[in-house]
Amino acid sequence: MDSSNKKKRTRxxxxxxxxxxxxxxxxxxxxxxxxxxxxxxxELGCEAMSIYHHFPSQAHxxxxxxxxxxxxxxxxxxxxxxxxxxxxxxxxxRRIGSEHPAFAPFLVTYRMNSPTCLAWxxxxxxxxxxxxFGPELSARLFRTVGYYLMGAILDETAGYAKGPSAVxxxxxxxxxxxxxxxxxxxxxxxxxxxxxxxxxxxxMLLDEMERALGGANSR
Amino acid sequence: MDSSNKKKRTRxxxxxxxxxxxxxxxxxxxxxxxxxxxxxxxELGCEAMSIYHHFPSQAHxxxxxxxxxxxxxxxxxxxxxxxxxxxxxxxxxRRIGSEHPAFAPFLVTYRMNSPTCLAWxxxxxxxxxxxxFGPELSARLFRTVGYYLMGAILDETAGYAKGPSAVxxxxxxxxxxxxxxxxxxxxxxxxxxxxxxxxxxxxMLLDEMERALGGANSR
DNA sequence: AAATGAACCTTACAGTGTAAGCTGTCAAGC
DNA sequence: GCTTGACAGCTTACACTGTAAGGTTCATTT
Numbered sequence: 001m002d003s004s005n006k007k008k009r010t011r012x013x014x015x016x017x018x019x020x021x022x023x024x025x026x027x028x029x030x031x032x033x034x035x036x037x038x039x040x041x042x043e044l045g046c047e048a049m050s051i052y053h054h055f056p057s058q059a060h061x062x063x064x065x066x067x068x069x070x071x072x073x074x075x076x077x078x079x080x081x082x083x084x085x086x087x088x089x090x091x092x093x094r095r096i097g098s099e100h101p102a103f104a105p106f107l108v109t110y111r112m113n114s115p116t117c118l119a120w121x122x123x124x125x126x127x128x129x130x131x132x133f134g135p136e137l138s139a140r141l142f143r144t145v146g147y148y149l150m151g152a153i154l155d156e157t158a159g160y161a162k163g164p165s166a167v168x169x170x171x172x173x174x175x176x177x178x179x180x181x182x183x184x185x186x187x188x189x190x191x192x193x194x195x196x197x198x199x200x201x202x203x204m205l206l207d208e209m210e211r212a213l214g215g216a217n218s219r
Numbered sequence: 220m221d222s223s224n225k226k227k228r229t230r231x232x233x234x235x236x237x238x239x240x241x242x243x244x245x246x247x248x249x250x251x252x253x254x255x256x257x258x259x260x261x262e263l264g265c266e267a268m269s270i271y272h273h274f275p276s277q278a279h280x281x282x283x284x285x286x287x288x289x290x291x292x293x294x295x296x297x298x299x300x301x302x303x304x305x306x307x308x309x310x311x312x313r314r315i316g317s318e319h320p321a322f323a324p325f326l327v328t329y330r331m332n333s334p335t336c337l338a339w340x341x342x343x344x345x346x347x348x349x350x351x352f353g354p355e356l357s358a359r360l361f362r363t364v365g366y367y368l369m370g371a372i373l374d375e376t377a378g379y380a381k382g383p384s385a386v387x388x389x390x391x392x393x394x395x396x397x398x399x400x401x402x403x404x405x406x407x408x409x410x411x412x413x414x415x416x417x418x419x420x421x422x423m424l425l426d427e428m429e430r431a432l433g434g435a436n437s438r
Numbered sequence: 439a440a441a442t443g444a445a446c447c448t449t450a451c452a453g454t455g456t457a458a459g460c461t462g463t464c465a466a467g468c
Numbered sequence: 469g470c471t472t473g474a475c476a477g478c479t480t481a482c483a484c485t486g487t488a489a490g491g492t493t494c495a496t497t498t
Contacts, residue, residue, distance in 0.1 A: 012444085012445070012494095012495085013445090013446090014445080014446085036484080036485065036486080037485085037486065037487085038484085038485080038486090046446070046447085047446070047447050047448080048447095048486085048487085049446075049447065049448080049449095049487075049488095050445070050446045050447070052486095052487070052488095053444080053445055053446070054445095057486080057487080058486065058487090059386065060386045063384070063385055063386050063387075067385075105328055108370075108373065109324055109373065109377055110384060110385075111377075111378060111379060111381065111382070111383060111384030111385065112379075112385065113383035113384060113385035113388045113389065114385040114386070114387045114388070114389075115387065115389055115393075115397070117385065118389060118394065118397075118398050118401055119398070121398070121401055122398040122400055122401045125400045125401060125404055126400060129400060135400070135403050135404065136407055138400070138404065139403075139404035139406070139407035139408065140407055140412075140415075140416050140419050140420075141419075142404065143374070143407075143408070143416050143420070144367075144416070144419060144420030144423065146370065146374070147366075147367050147368075147370030147371040147373075147374060147420060148363075148366050148367045148370055148420075149366075149370065150369075150370035150373055150374070151327075151365065151366030151367055151368065151369035151370035151371075151373070152366040152370075154327065154328065154366075154369055154370070154373070155362070155365070155366060155369070158328055158330075159330060160330060160331075162330065163330070164330060164332035165282070165329060165330030165332060166282055166285075166286075166329075166330065166331065166332035166333035166336065167278065167279045167282050167333070168282075168333045168334065169332045169333070170332065170333075170334055170337060174334075175337070178334070178337070178341075179337050179338070179340070179341040181341055181344045181345060181348065181354070181357070182337055182340055182341045182344060184354050184358075185344055185354065185357065185358035185361065187355075187358070188355055188358035188359055188362075189358065189362070193359075196359075197359050197362050197363070200359050200360075200363060201359075201360075201362070201363030201366060201367075201424070204363065204423075204424060204427040204428075205420070205423060205424065205427075207427060208423040208424075208426060208427055209423075232476085232477090233476080233477080255453080255454065255455085256454085256455065256456085257453085257454080257455095265476095265477065265478085266477065266478050266479080267455085267456085267478095268456075268457095268477075268478065268479080268480095269476070269477045269478070270477095271455095271456070271457095272475080272476055272477070273476095276455080276456080277455065277456090
């Protein structure tokens with residue numbers, strides 16, 4: 001009789017993990033600005049308000065996504081040389097950005113104050129300290145590579161290569177005529193060059209750091 | 220008589236410039252997310268839709284703000300040495316970010332395709348080329364310092380020093396106990412250290428660039 | 439069997455960007 | 469001086485947002 005086939009009311013269906021998974025999906029499909037609790041609910045086959053039983057607000061959900069990504073990172077093997085460990089750690093972080101391009105701008109704007117994020121931050125500081133840098137230089141150099149890393153992720157996921165954003169866009173002809181050096185540089189701004197360009201700058205910074213280290217404790 | 224003192228209907232009151240000025244004010248007061256066409260209209264003493272006679276959409280308005288800021292930049296005096304010019308240009312860009320901290324995250328996420336922005340981009344590429352770098356290296360090194368610059372602006376305007384963003388924030392006691400190196404580094408993460416830290420990283424990059432230059436054309 | 443409480447849904451509200459159309463005002467042409 | 473038309477700003481309306489408040493259903497414990 002009552003044939004309530006309208007909805008399979010399987011209870012306890014939702015979980016934080018399921019919601020997070022779906023949220024990544026919606027964000028990558030609709031973009032960060034196009035994300036909404038209602039779209040997420042549609043993806044999950046539930047109502048928007050059901051999500052609020054697992055996350056008290058959209059902000060909490062978004063922060064949980066950051067925690068999820070940062071929490072998946074592991075510090076590189078302590079047996080490896082300092083420089084290699086730093087190189088790996090930077091590439092690891094960059095990878096979680098490139099794996100979630102639409103979410104990446106949120107990731108780099110986020111202020112890392114959760115235990116998970118602080119643990120990662122602490123680990124990176126530890127890499128510098130293990131490399132021989134004192135507390136002050138470790139802090140400042142963390143900032144330096146951090147700036148570079150965040151800027152790189154931002155460009156690679158939301159920058160020039162994603163196409164024009166400006167309303168008054170210049171055509172290719174205009175570009176070639178008015179700004180020939182920009183037109184020529186465009187060849188090196190594409191996604192195909194991301195890896196090489198990133199490593200170029202990262203190696204420059206790490207070179208300088210090793211130099212500072214060599215000067216400090218003479219090899 | 221007719222005492223229409225309700226509203227001074229001065230015609231042609233609004234202008235793009237006035238609207239932009241007011242928009243900067245609203246953004247800095249309410250934050251980028253708290254900005255809305257209605258709040259902007261309230262600031263201007265008009266209705267929201269009136270703004271659409273001067274800017275076809277909010278996106279157009281925001282992009283105009285970027286153009287306004289970038290357009291205010293001038294390339295450093297061509298008589299100065301290469302490195303000094305680059306230093307000045309980086310600090311100039313950083314300054315427009317720090318002068319509009321709430322707007323800065325939009326500035327660094329923005330894809331610069333307007334003539335104004337391309338002119339700036341072209342100028343910076345020109346600085347590298349004038350410094351002796353070829354087209355490819357100029358492009359890649361522009362990216363390198365650009366990554367660093369954007370990341371720095373992001374942190375200085377919206378980062379750690381602005382306080383916790385995470386929902387599950389750790390207390391100072393927890394921080395000191397569980398992540399003592401982060402607690403110690405906090406001393407160097409505050410706004411008071413921004414200038415020193417920024418110059419440290421920038422000088423590292425410029426040192427490396429000069430080194431590459433010296434190797435290429437032997438002094 | 440009754441009660442409890444978690445999980446989920448329904449409704450509602452204030453706020454958003456902006457499309458469509460209206461109105462009052464000023465400048466130019468007769 | 470009068471008309472006309474364009475322009476600048478206003479009004480209304482719509483689809484959409486996050487989420488507060490409260491209702492409903494069901495699994496579990498007693």
